[in-house]
Amino acid sequence: MMQKILPFVLILSLSACAAGEGPFAKRSKTPQDFDFELDAPPPPPPGATSAEALDTTTDAQKAEALAAAPTAGEASLGKMAVSLGKATEPGFWLRGAAVKAAGKGRVETADGQSVQVDLIPGEGAAQLSLGAFRALGLSLTALPEVTVFAE
Incomplete structure (x- = not known):
């Protein structure tokens, strides 16, 4: 009996993985997947479409x-060089291949301004959050060069 059921169980398990929902499914991490000190x-x-509406960080969070x-x-x-990350992911974060471990960090612009960020491992080029772009006064369409520091 078990020999007849086992193939069906395996097929069902693999089909769930193929749909991207199984235990081996790969998903990108969001800032909410990590435990950080900054209040998220x-x-x-x-329906938010403007940078002002999408950036939900408070003045106190920006100051911090x-x-x-x-x-x-x-x-x-x-x-x-950093590009604007997903605008619907709130907070102050940097994601990219240069980040090997999640943790706290700091991004510094060429003129010496800096902002504290959550560092998130990722693939490809570095992306900086909308909140961090706006806090640093960077143009949302620019690809500014920054220096990234990990604590």
Whole structure:
């Protein structure tokens, strides 16, 4: 009996994986998947289309993130061009292949401004959150070069 049922169980298990919902399904991590100290802002309201509506970070959260200062134990991950990340993912974060482990970090612009971010491992080029772009006063259509530091 078990020999007749086993193939069906295996086929069903593999079909769930093929649909992207099984235990081996690959999904990208979001800032909410990690436990960080910064209070996470709420997601943007449905139908939001402007940068102001999509950026749900508060003035207090921006002030806290902008108060980032170099720390003795931080390590440079290097200079890199960053593009605007998914605008519907709130908070201050940087995702990219240069990030090998999730944690706290800091992004510094060429003119010395810096913002505290959550570092998230990812694939490909570095992406910076809408909140971080706006806090640093960067053009949303630019590909600014920044230096990234990990704590």
